[in-house]
Amino acid sequence: MVESLLSVENLTAGYPCTPGLIGKRQNYRPVISGISFAINPGETVAFVGPSGGGKTSLAMALAGFLKPESGIIRFRGEKLDDQARGAPRKIQLIFQDAGGALNPHLNIGAAIAEACAKNLSKRECLDQVMHFLQMVELSAELIERYPAQLSGGQKQRVCIARALAAKPELLILDEPFSAQDLLIQVQLTDLLRHLKSTQKLTLILIAHDLLTVRSLADRVGIIARGHLIEYEPTAVLFSQPRTALTRALLEAAELDV
Amino acid sequence: MALLEIKNLTVLRESETGQKTLVSAISLHLPPGAKLAICGESGSGKTMLCRALVRLLPRGFRLTGEIRLESGRFSGKIDHADQQVLEFIRGRIIGFVFQDIPASLNPVLKCGRQLSDVIATTQTLSRTELATALEDLLVSVGFENPRRIMDAFPFELSGGMQQRVALAMALAGKPEILIVDEPSTALDAIARRDLIDLLNRRCQETGLSVIIVTHDLLNVHKFADHLLVMYAGEAIESGPAANLIEAPHHPYTQLLTAAWRALLNNQPFSPNAPEFTQNVPGRGCRFVTRCPNRRKVCLEESPPMTVSAGGRCFHCHFPSK
Numbered sequence: 001m002v003e004s005l006l007s008v009e010n011l012t013a014g015y016p017c018t019p020g021l022i023g024k025r026q027n028y029r030p031v032i033s034g035i036s037f038a039i040n041p042g043e044t045v046a047f048v049g050p051s052g053g054g055k056t057s058l059a060m061a062l063a064g065f066l067k068p069e070s071g072i073i074r075f076r077g078e079k080l081d082d083q084a085r086g087a088p089r090k091i092q093l094i095f096q097d098a099g100g101a102l103n104p105h106l107n108i109g110a111a112i113a114e115a116c117a118k119n120l121s122k123r124e125c126l127d128q129v130m131h132f133l134q135m136v137e138l139s140a141e142l143i144e145r146y147p148a149q150l151s152g153g154q155k156q157r158v159c160i161a162r163a164l165a166a167k168p169e170l171l172i173l174d175e176p177f178s179a180q181d182l183l184i185q186v187q188l189t190d191l192l193r194h195l196k197s198t199q200k201l202t203l204i205l206i207a208h209d210l211l212t213v214r215s216l217a218d219r220v221g222i223i224a225r226g227h228l229i230e231y232e233p234t235a236v237l238f239s240q241p242r243t244a245l246t247r248a249l250l251e252a253a254e255l256d257v
Numbered sequence: 258m259a260l261l262e263i264k265n266l267t268v269l270r271e272s273e274t275g276q277k278t279l280v281s282a283i284s285l286h287l288p289p290g291a292k293l294a295i296c297g298e299s300g301s302g303k304t305m306l307c308r309a310l311v312r313l314l315p316r317g318f319r320l321t322g323e324i325r326l327e328s329g330r331f332s333g334k335i336d337h338a339d340q341q342v343l344e345f346i347r348g349r350i351i352g353f354v355f356q357d358i359p360a361s362l363n364p365v366l367k368c369g370r371q372l373s374d375v376i377a378t379t380q381t382l383s384r385t386e387l388a389t390a391l392e393d394l395l396v397s398v399g400f401e402n403p404r405r406i407m408d409a410f411p412f413e414l415s416g417g418m419q420q421r422v423a424l425a426m427a428l429a430g431k432p433e434i435l436i437v438d439e440p441s442t443a444l445d446a447i448a449r450r451d452l453i454d455l456l457n458r459r460c461q462e463t464g465l466s467v468i469i470v471t472h473d474l475l476n477v478h479k480f481a482d483h484l485l486v487m488y489a490g491e492a493i494e495s496g497p498a499a500n501l502i503e504a505p506h507h508p509y510t511q512l513l514t515a516a517w518r519a520l521l522n523n524q525p526f527s528p529n530a531p532e533f534t535q536n537v538p539g540r541g542c543r544f545v546t547r548c549p550n551r552r553k554v555c556l557e558e559s560p561p562m563t564v565s566a567g568g569r570c571f572h573c574h575f576p577s578k
Contacts, residue, residue, distance in 0.1 A: 050445045051416035152299045178442050181298040181472045186516040186526045193525070208445050211520040252450035254475060255521070 003077060004038035005202050006062070006091075006170060011035045011071035013061045030069060031057045032226045039170075039219075044196060044203040046217035046234075048210065048249065054226040055206045056096070059172050062204070063093035075170075092168035096175045098156040102147040108133075108158050109143035115165035132161040135199075137191060153184030157191070164199070172204040177212055185209070189216055210253040214238060222246050258327060259286035260466055261310070261434055266322035266336075268305050268314065268490075279305045281490045282322070287434065287466055294477040294498060295470045296513065297487030303470045304356065306487070307436045310468075311351050312336075312343050326350060328433050349379055352427035356438040356470075358419045362411040368422050369407025372429060379430035398425045399455050417448030424455070435459075436468045441476060449473070453480050474517045478502060486510050489543040496569035506569065506576035508548050542574065550575050 014030035032054040039045050047055050060066035062073065064080070073080045075090065095101045102111055109129050116128045130140055136157040147155055156176055163171055173192075177185040189212050195201055207213050213220060213234070220237045222230040222245060229243050238255075241247045268280040280302040287293060295303045309320050312335065324336040328350050335346060347353070355361040363371055373391050376382065382390060395403035398421045411419055420440060427435060437456070441449040453476055459465050471477060477484055477498055484498040486509065494507040505511045519526035538545055542555045552575065560572045 048445075050447065051443065179299075182474065182513055183298060183516050185472075186520060189520075190525060190527070208443075210446055211523075215520060215523050215525075249446045253446040254450075254479075 003041075004074075005041040005043075005076060007038040007074045008062070009036050009072045009074075011058075011061060011068055011073065013057060013066050013068040013071075015066075030226060032061065032223075035071070035223075035226075035228045037221060037228060037231050039202060039204070041169075041202055042196070042200055043218045044192075044205060044216055045219045045221060046205040046207055046213040047221045047223050048207060048213055049223040049245075051208075053223045055223050056174055058223065059093060059174050059204065059206055062170075063091050063172055065093070089166045090168055091170045091172065092163035092166055093172045094156075094159050094163050094174065094176060096178070098159045098176075098179075099147060099152065101159055102155060104147050107144055107146050108150070111147075111158065112162050112165050115162045128165065132165050135164060135195070136161045151184075152180055153188065156180065156184075156188060160191070160195075164195075168201070170202045170204065172206075174206045175208065176205070177207060177209055185212060192216060210249065210255065214255070222249070258288070259325075260289045260291075260327055261287040262323075262325040262327070263310075264323040264325075266306070266309060266324060267320065268302070268309050269319045269321070271317055271319060279318075279490050280309065283492045285485065285492070285495070287468070289433070289466055290460065290464045291466045291483060292460060292481045293466075293468045293483045293485060294481035295468065295485045295487060296472070296474070296477065301487040302490040303487055304438055307353070307438055307468065307470060310436065311347050311353055312338070313347075313353075348375065348427070348430035348432065350433055352430065352432035352435045354420075354423050354427045354435070354437045354440065356442075358416070358423050358443075359411065361423055362419060362426075364411055366410075367407065368409055368411060368414070372407075372422070372426055375426050375429040394425050394429060397459075398422075398428070399451065415448075416443050417445070417451065420444065420448070420452060421455070424452075428459070432465070434466045434468065436470075438470045439472070440469065441471065441473055449476070456480060474502065474514070486513070491543055491572065492570075493544065493573070494569075494571040496571075497567060500567055501569065506563075506565070506571045507544075507573050508550055508577065509544050510571075511577060542572070544573075550577075 012030050012033045035058065047058065049055055057066060061068050112129045112132055113125050116125055120128065129143065133140060133142065138154060138157050176188060180188065192203065193216060196203060205217060217234050220232060220234050221228050224245055230237065230246055237246065238250065241250055264284050265282045266280060267278060267282055270277045270279055283306060297303050308314055310324060314320065320336060322336060323334060325334050326332060331346060331350055335342065369391060372394065373387055376387060376390050391407065392403045395406055400406050400421065406422065414422065440452055444452065456467055457480060460467060469476065469480065481498040484501045485492055485495040487493065488509050494501065494505065494510050502514055505514050516526050540559065541557050542560050545551050545555045548555065555574055560574045562570055562572055564570050
């Protein structure tokens with residue numbers, strides 16, 4: 001049996017909220033509760049569901065930006081606790097808003113160089129930056145440009161290049177396509193497919209667009225109201241949806257126009 | 258007769274370094290009850306075109322050309338109309354749903370209060386009439402329990418619900434034209450479909466004209482009867498939506514529809530076109546740097562508008578048949 005790259009058991013996480021008067025004891029509002037799943041190395045898993053269902057919070061919890069209330073996240077069999085989290089950078093998250101995730105005062109070369117290993121000479125670092133730009137199919141001339149001078153799709157690619165520079169094993173992309181036009185969506189899909197095969201990357205994709213999900217994912221999870229209500233191989237989920245919500249989602253997307 | 262007629266509409270941004278054309282010489286006419294979709298890549302000027310129609314351009318932007326309205330309540334040019342006229346038109350004749358919905362709702366006011374403020378500015382009603390109007394409005398955008406929505410702050414609602422509140426706000430003044438800027442990007446499949454169904458129903462019931470800016474060709478397919486494709490500020494192709502998606506003439510539109518079909522059929526898409534570039538040439542065809550069928554003339558002369566059968570228009574020297 002293949003050892004799973006990431007396994008999640010009974011994960012519950014949320015945000016503190018203070019109801020009523022100021023100073024009252026903080027209450028806890030879980031946004032994801034009791035989520036369990038496992039991802040094999042090299043797999044692409046997509047999480048789909050209505051907005052506000054907890055997809056982004058799940059991504060944040062996996063990447064270590066949101067502290068779980070309970071549950072266990074295991075990466076390569078090892079428990080990710082507070083100390084380990086963040087340190088190995090083996091899990092990289094690409095945020096929904098690619099433009100907002102880039103420092104506007106840092107040119108593209110510097111942005112990617114920051115994520116490269118620290119002990120490199122200037123020359124080696126430049127080589128690395130070029131290498132990662134090439135990997136995401138961006139031309140070398142962009143190295144001196146600033147984020148404001150790039151298109152949305154290019155910014156998204158820079159974010160991917162920067163994440164790759166940290167040599168991750170698992171890449172989480174939070175709605176990488178929603179702000180992009182159709183052509184860029186399709187090009188990004190192709191890029192991810194390509195990276196998946198050449199870099200042996202494991203991907204977690206959070207998306208609304210079922211067409212891209214179908215073309216990219218090996219497995220799909222449906223998240224609604226904080227629960228993982230379905231987790232199946234893509235072909236199975238698209239042909240035999242079990243829950244009413246999945247059926248409704250598939251029907252609404254009209255995959256066969 | 259057209260409800261809205263635009264002639265040679267150009268939007269310029271003026272700065273110390275010179276001026277930049279964001280929308281160049283667009284002409285179109287919108288008959289009552291029309292459903293127009295505007296497609297194009299990010300930064301092609303779709304939003305600027307829509308904002309120019311209600312004269313909501315950011316500071317430092319200038320427009321030239323003509324925008325004419327012919328409605329029962331107002332007829333005349335609005336391209337250089339004064340503030341008073343614009344205030345009358347906005348909301349009453351042209352409703353606008355902005356792209357960034359959360360930012361267009363006031364976070365510290367309950368939805369009911371925000372909506373009744375809008376109703377009260379456009380109509381003179383008594384308190385009880387206002388309450389009924391508010392409830393009817395929320396029901397008309399598909400809320401089954403309007404009282405709950407009235408009592409909710411925007412952050413308590415999901416993305417799809419916020420969208421419908423913004424839609425209700427745009428419809429509160431009973432406009433004849435509704436502009437919806439990228440409504441579906443942040444919505445899940447169910448909310449997207451519901452929104453398009455809702456707009457379709459509204460158009461049928463009230464004869465509303467809609468301009469919708471979208472990336473999603475499924476929206477265009479299901480909703481629009483007319484499609485305008487923009488590239489680098491120009492309207493490169495327009496015509497009846499179904500026909501245009503079926504057989505596009507302009508190479509950019511072809512790329513777009515081919516990409517969509519590849520996704521629909523779950524096939525990889527590898528266009529034989531060069532990458533996106535920031536450099537739009539100063540002369541010649543604006544698409545030339547990315548065009549797969551470019552020739553020498555494309556670099557030198559900007560292609561004239563060609564009108565073909567069935568109301569199709571396009572700008573290309575070497576269109577595909």
